[in-house]
Amino acid sequence: MKTKLTDYLRPLALATALFGGLTCGGQAFAQVQPLDRIVAIVDNDVIMQSQLQQRLREVRNTMSQRGVELPPEEEMRQQVMERLIAENLQLQLAERSGIRIGDEELNQAMATIAQRNNMSLEQFREALARDGMSPEQAREQIRREMLITRVRQRRVAERVQVSDQEVQSFLASDLGKLQLSEEYRLANILIPVPEAADAATIQAAEAAARDTYEQARQGADFGRLAMARSASENALEGGDMGWRRAAQLPPPFDTMVGDMQVGQVTEPIRTPPGFILIQLTDKRGGETQVRQEVRVRHILIKPSEIRSETEARQLAERLHVRLRAGEDFAELARNFSEDPGSALNGGDLDWIDPNSLVPEFSQVMADTASGELSEPFRTPYGWHVLEVLGRRATDASQEYREQQAANLLRNRKFDEELQSWLRQIRDEAYVEIKI
Structure with missing residues (x-):
């Protein structure tokens, strides 16, 4: 199962010891249920x-x-x-x-x-x-x-802001061009250093990080080392960070991963949370980003207080018959369609990414050949008739690239902010460990 389900259930107070009425040789014995x-x-x-x-x-x-x-x-x-x-x-x-x-x-x-x-x-x-x-x-x-x-x-997310200037600067950088070509599967180990640590504490953490690095370099299992030593949130997953692009990593790791070989581990690097080691476990990517788009127009008929579900379906069916008979689609859309975004344009949705539409509409559109008319069908919005005008494959647009860059920068800032926030709430909390 791909999605991990972790048990956070807080047990209810368990029953106290159960004393049964069992006797043996005149002695009563208690059946005890551990608390x-x-x-x-x-x-x-x-x-x-x-x-x-x-x-x-x-x-x-x-x-x-x-x-x-x-x-x-x-x-x-x-x-x-x-x-x-x-x-x-x-x-x-x-x-x-x-x-x-x-x-x-x-x-x-x-x-x-x-x-x-x-x-x-x-x-x-x-x-x-x-x-x-x-x-x-x-x-x-x-x-x-x-x-x-x-x-x-x-x-955390509300603290993270990415400006248009940051996006444009990133796209123009060598790193921005690099992130579009490859993704990296990474694992990390964090040897923590408290914020107000003295020199002896820092030296001890550095020595522990150096020892961890030497063990990894000599062939020790990185995941086991992470589970035993790392203070990062993903330690119990063997330090697995999932797939990341270089731009999602804080400096200097963002420029290092491109030169790493699969299996290689970085030397310990000092960061605000502590000393970090990263292992490259896999890499992928480099393909051109291609998006499939469909040119489609539709007529939408909505049920309402004055039009029942049955009446809406019947009207859509009558319009379908008229379209089959050769009446102008754009004219009927302007007169009958209740989609305010497209009715005035003759029902035309222009070139559109199928993934941006509700599944019911997207599926009918996929099943309808170019130049063909669909049968009337239902979506959460009402009853539709659509016509597919064409299909095309397009390279990633500038808008898509900008959105990609913004997401990557936001994720990188989010990861940094999350670790700081988790450390903050841990430091500020009252915690008493009783084992």
Whole structure:
């Protein structure tokens, strides 16, 4: 399954010891059910032993499936605990900010996850059951992941601004041209340095980073080193950063990756959060960006308080008959279409990217040959009849390139801001670890 579901469920207070009425030789024996216990206090919330153990099991299973050797138990426990603390703090922020995920939105998210994994919703539920997870547990976990994403968007993304001048400067730079040609699969290890660290602390962190680098250079598994030593948010994923373009990386990594070979690891580099090592695990890209566009026009008939669903469909069918009989499409669109954006242009939507349209419209458009008229069909907007006027493949436009550049610059700033923000909320929180 491509999408990871992590258990954030907070266990309810477990039942106290159960005393049964069993006797043997006149003696009563108690059947004792072990209690769950608190392993960390995080501001106004707690992390339970059962949560920690469940997450440790998930991490072990993930590593086993990847064929990665497990780090020492204590190191892995510390990493998992820090991840749970960070998630708990973000969920508390979401709650205080009034962020909610409704049932309808959650249903759509589950359907989307199933679709991305090429499953029906029923097949998705069966896959969860095989992994020992009920649909209710999965819904709760997805809800919490969505809450964390939403609070990050609100607290971090709003700090990130990209100006038009930055976009144009980036496109004109050698780095801007490079990012359009290749993508890199990267992993990282962060050896942290506190903001007010003294010289001895910095030297110790540098020595740890240098030792980590030497082990990686001599063939030690980078993912295992990341899980055991890294303080980055993705440590439990073996430091995996996913696919990135050079422009999404902070200096000096943005200019270094282009010269790296797959498997190579950078020497430790000092950054504000600490010493960072990056490994290049794969690379791809270099193809020309091509976009498929369709020239299409349509007539839209909407149901309303004065026109029922049936009447709207029947009107669309009558217009379809008239179009088949040879009446002018543009004239009928100007007289009948209720799409304010295209009616005055004879229903013409001009050249358009199919991905920008609702799926129902896009599918009918794909099934209609150039120069042909569709049958009447329904979308969330109402009843349509469309005509495909032509198709073309175009190279990425300047507008597309500018949007790409803006997204890359924004993602790079977001990653930097996210790490700083996570460190900030951790430093400002009251955290008491009780194991």
